[in-house]
Amino acid sequence: MKLTPMIAVLSAVSLFAPDVAAKESRHKQGEPISANSTFELTESQRDELIRKANTGDNEAAARLGFFYDFTTRDRDAAYYWFRKAALNGHVQTQYNLGVRTLGTSRPGKCTEAKYWFAMxxxxxxAKAQESLDRLGDCSAQPQQSPKREP
Structure with a gap:
């Protein structure tokens, strides 16, 4: 079984259920419903989440990561907030970072993915153990630990 970034997407959707009433209302008005609308934020919502995330709220940091990843497509900002959430103990984001890291071309991705799966x-x-076991030995790959600072 191959790990894919889709696991992260499915996990994201399950973590942050959409505002169903608002989506149904938009749908009834003829607007298409997209997965991106699940992660939309107003400026005041974003500012409040940033305030919370900067005081250690890992759920707020994860929510910001999904906003930047799926709504604005700002991958650097998404990684910043996902990493902040993961370092503050957000277990699903730790797992998702392991999966996402494997999908990159960065040197040391095996070591970094192992770090997030171990966290x-x-x-x-428990399911992170299976992913970690599949990675095997990273010694043949260039070594790099996750050093980007949030």
Missing amino acids: AIQNGM
């Missing part, structure tokens, strides 16, 4: 395991996510 998820340490915080109680």
